[in-house]
Structures are given as C-alpha cells and as structure tokens.
Amino acid sequence: MFHAKRLQKELSKIHQGLPPGIHLVAANDFQEWQMDIEVLDENPLYHGKTYRLNFKFSSNYPIEAPEVMFIRATDRDIPMHPHIYSNGVICLDLLSSGNGWSPVQSVESVCMSIQSMLTGNTKNERPDGDDQFVLRTNRSLRNIRFVYDDPTV
Amino acid sequence: MKAEELKNQGNACYAAGDYVGAEKFYTQAIIKDSTNAAFFTNRALVRLRMDMYDQVIDDCLKAIDLSANSLKAYSYLGQAQLKLGYPNESLSSTLRAYELAIAQRSPSVGAIATTCLEIKKKRWELSEERRRTRESNFAMRNARLILFFAPLLGVRRITPEKIQTLEDVFGKAEAERYGKREVPDYLIDNITFSVMLDPVITIHGHSYDRVTLLDHLKRSPTDPLTREPLTEKDLRPNLALKAACESFLKENGWAVDW
Numbered sequence: 251m252f253h254a255k256r257l258q259k260e261l262s263k264i265h266q267g268l269p270p271g272i273h274l275v276a277a278n279d280f281q282e283w284q285m286d287i288e289v290l291d292e293n294p295l296y297h298g299k300t301y302r303l304n305f306k307f308s309s310n311y312p313i314e315a316p317e318v319m320f321i322r323a324t325d326r327d328i329p330m331h332p333h334i335y336s337n338g339v340i341c342l343d344l345l346s347s348g349n350g351w352s353p354v355q356s357v358e359s360v361c362m363s364i365q366s367m368l369t370g371n372t373k374n375e376r377p378d379g380d381d382q383f384v385l386r387t388n389r390s391l392r393n394i395r396f397v398y399d400d401p402t403v
Numbered sequence: 404m405k406a407e408e409l410k411n412q413g414n415a416c417y418a419a420g421d422y423v424g425a426e427k428f429y430t431q432a433i434i435k436d437s438t439n440a441a442f443f444t445n446r447a448l449v450r451l452r453m454d455m456y457d458q459v460i461d462d463c464l465k466a467i468d469l470s471a472n473s474l475k476a477y478s479y480l481g482q483a484q485l486k487l488g489y490p491n492e493s494l495s496s497t498l499r500a501y502e503l504a505i506a507q508r509s510p511s512v513g514a515i516a517t518t519c520l521e522i523k524k525k526r527w528e529l530s531e532e533r534r535r536t537r538e539s540n541f542a543m544r545n546a547r548l549i550l551f552f553a554p555l556l557g558v559r560r561i562t563p564e565k566i567q568t569l570e571d572v573f574g575k576a577e578a579e580r581y582g583k584r585e586v587p588d589y590l591i592d593n594i595t596f597s598v599m600l601d602p603v604i605t606i607h608g609h610s611y612d613r614v615t616l617l618d619h620l621k622r623s624p625t626d627p628l629t630r631e632p633l634t635e636k637d638l639r640p641n642l643a644l645k646a647a648c649e650s651f652l653k654e655n656g657w658a659v660d661w
Contacts, residue, residue: 252517252595252615259596259661312594313618352627353594353619 253311254280260356272361275302282306284321285361289368295330296368302326303364304338305357315351318342318360332373337384341377342367406435410442417449425449440470447479459483474503478515481522490526497522501601505613516600516614520652520659527656546570586658590648594619594627598658599648603638607631610641 257280264274275284283305289296306317320328320338328334333341343350344363377383404412413428429446436442443466450459463480466473481497484490497519504512546569592599592612599612607629611619617635619627626633652658 252513252597256594256596313615313622347622349623349625349630351623352625352630353615354627 253307253309256312257307257357260358264358268358269362271365272358280307283357285357286326287361287365287368289365291369293369293371295371295374299329300326301329301368303361305360312353312355315345315347316357316360318345318364329368330374330376331368331371332375332377333367334376335380335383336376339383340364404431404435406432406439406442409435410439410445413445413449417445422449422453426453438469440466440473440476443469444473444475444479447476447483451479451482454486456483456486460487472503472507474500474507474509474511477503478511478518481518485522485525488529490522490529494519494522494526505601513614513618516612519600520597523652524656524659527653531656584655584657584661586655586661587651589644590651598652598661599644602641602644602648604641604644605633606637607633610644613638 257277261277264277268274271288271290273286275286277283285303285305286300287303288300302321302323304319304321308314308316319340320334322328322338328336328338335341342364344355344360345351409428409432413425413432416422416425416428426446426449429442429449432439432442433446443462447459447462447466450456450462459479460483463476463483466476467480470476477496477500481493481500484493484496497515501512501515501519503509504515509515546566549569550566586598590598592602592615593609594615595612597612599610601613602610603613603616604610605626607626609626609628611627616627616638620633620635624632624634
C-alpha cells in the first residue's frame with residue numbers, strides 16, 4: 251500500500267510549515283501521530299489552551315479515513331464542545347468513513363477543520379448522552395454511527 | 404505423474420522455499436505438457452527468485468506465445484529485464500502488465516503501478532549515471548587541455564587557486580543542473596501525492612491516478628474534490644496529462660520518491 255509514502259509526503263510538507271495554531275507533536279511511525287491545536291481568536295471557551303489530537307492510520311489511508319480523537323496529556327484536556335465526547339471522541343462528518351471523508355483530505359486539513367469547529371463554538375456543553383457513550387468505551391471508533399441532528403453547531 | 408500434479412508438487416516446493424525442487428518439478432511438467440502457459444510463468448517466478456534472469460525471459464516469452472494476455476508473464480518479464488539492465492524494455496513489459504491488470508481487474512494492479520514508477524526512476528538513474536561519466540570525462544579532458552596550453556596563453560604559473568577556479572566553473576554548471584528539484588502541482592495526484600502514472604479525468608474536470616481513484620470509488624462513488632456523484636463510467640484517460648507526467652519523469656526520475 252502507498253499509505254507510508256503518502257504520510258511521508260505529508261510529513262515533509264508539515265516540516266516546511268503548518269498554519270498558525272497547529273503543531274506537530276510526534277510522528278514516529280506511519281500508524282499513529284499526535285498533533286496540538288490552539289484556537290487563535292478570543293473565544294473564552296478555549297482561550298490560552300492547547301489540545302492534543304491523536305491520529306490513527308490504517309494501511310488503507312487515505313482511501314479510508316484516519317481515526318482522530320482528542321487525548322489527555324499534561325496540560326492537555328478534552329475541549330468542551332457539543333460534538334466532542336468527554337473521552338475525546340469527535341463527532342464530525344468529515345471523519346466518518348461513509349461519505350464524509352475524502353482521500354484528498356490530509357492531517358493538516360483535518361486539524362484545520364477541527365480548529366475551526368472549535369473557533370465557531372459558543373456552547374460550553376457535551377453531546378447528549380455523553381455519560382452513556384463514554385461507558386461504552388470498548389466499541390471501536392469506526393463502528394460508531396453518529397446522528398447529525400443538530401444543524402446549529 | 405501427470406503434468407498438473409507435477410506443477411502442484413512444484414507449487415508445494417515453492418511455498419516451502421525449496422526453489423531448486425520447484426524448478427525441477429515445473430520443468431518436468433513442461434516436458435509432459437508444453438502448451439500450458441501457467442507452467443512457464445510458475446517456472447519464471449521461481450527462476451526470478453534464483454536470479455536466473457535470462458531463463459526468466461525465455462519462460463515469459465514462451466508463456467506469452469501460449470497466452471497473449473498473461474499478466475504474470477509480462478510482469479515477471481519486466482522484472483527480469485530490469486535486473487539485466489534494460490529499463491526501457493522493462494518499462495514497456497510492465498506497462499503492458501498494468502494494462503492487463505486494469506482490464507482483468509486484478510488485485511495486483513496497485514503493486515504493478517508502483518513498479519512502473521520505480522522502473523521510471525531506475526531508467527532515469529541509469530541515464531544520469533551515463534551522462535555524469537560522459538561529462539566528467541569531458542570536463543577532465545578540458546581541464547587538462549587548459550593547463551597544457553596555459554603557458555602559451557601567457558599564464559606563467561599555475562597556482563592551486565587557478566586550478567580551484569577551474570574546478571569551480573565546472574562544478575557550478577553541475578550544481579545548477581541539480582539545484583532545482585520541484586514537481587509542478589498539476590502532475591501530482593491529490594490522493595497519493597505522487598506524480599501520476601495513468602491519469603484519468605472526471606466529468607467535473609479533476610484528474611486523478613486511475614488505480615487509487617478506482618479504490619476510492621469502491622468505497623464512495625464521489626469525486627474526492629467536489630464530492631459530486633461519480634462512477635467508473637464517468638472516467639476518461641487524460642492523455643495530455645499522461646504525456647506531461649511521462650516526459651517529466653524521464654528528465655526527473657528522482658520525483659518518483661519525492
């Protein structure tokens with residue numbers, strides 16, 4: 251598969267520079283990368299905070315979407331957002347393996363989409379049913395079926 | 404033993420890593436029945452593993468005689484030709500394998516496409532090597548000529564600085580040739596981020612490399628850039644772009660790994 255080659259290319263492009271507020275934390279192999287993102291405007295929900303994203307790539311990347319979620323680390327919490335569960339799972343059309351994902355997307359473009367998803371948010375809340383969802387942690391991310399029923403966010 | 408049984412014995416040896424044994428069984432199968440292309444392609448593969456490239460070519464040509472659309476025969480033929488140092492022949496065999504793989508919807512099409520690009524790189528490396536040797540011989544001869552005639556031109560002493568200057572002039576010309584290593588965006592596939600081998604254009608006007616786009620369409624029948632509905636029937640070869648990619652890689656084989 252060409253996923254290693256493609257990620258290698260993304261990596262060399264990343265080393266040439268990333269958009270403001272997006273940083274590479276670790277890319278030691280072609281299975282998992284970590285990225286940090288900051289929200290750059292004055293949004294009080296996220297001001298002055300940095301969040302960490304974990305990317306998991308299958309050997310079918312980029313035909314298949316990567317698994318992307320927020321992870322906790324020192325000084326890194328899970329951002330409050332009505333589409334982000336408290337275990338870091340992100341409910342974003344772009345990342346769903348159905349028709350949301352497109353292979354022309356990249357790690358960089360996914361980071362930018364998530365950054366703007368935070369920038370535009372004003373609600374200090376978790377998705378409905380967050381508690382139950384987090385309890386079912388043993389389910390694979392890929393099998394989660396989200397319902398995009400809230401067009402306001 | 405029947406020919407088919409001998410072939411199966413050969414396959415068992417091959418799977419166990421016993422190439423010598425496998426080659427023997429395939430040869431016996433061919434002696435029993437010399438009209439089965441699969442016996443020849445199987446023997447070609449085991450001989451490829453044993454570095455017997457001339458014999459691989461014989462087997463492949465025989466297999467192609469028996470079965471003109473043998474994907475395996477063209478693929479092994481290309482590998483042997485490359486090993487023997489014939490990148491042009493190797494490329495045309497492997498491109499034929501690629502066409503057959505597309506037509507037969509073979510799962511190995513991705514690997515064959517990658518091999519085509521690798522061969523293009525190898526071809527470029529070989530031609531670069533030849534050119535470098537040629538040029539460095541030429542530069543050396545000229546440098547000697549200049550030093551020889553220097554006294555006649557009024558240069559009394561040939562100092563190390565002067566020799567350095569001479570080397571710099573030749574060196575600079577060389578460096579300029581290799582300094583620029585950029586691939587134009589329009590040759591790069593938006594899915595693989597590599598130079599395209601076989602670009603196809605969609606009804607929305609975007610071009611992609613065929614193999615990976617077909618892979619994507621299996622999962623999601625949409626144009627990756629516009630997300631509009633798209634099926635395999637909507638694709639046409641983009642011949643002009645294909646020619647542009649080909650001629651770029653001919654001069655810039657390094658771009659395969661870029």
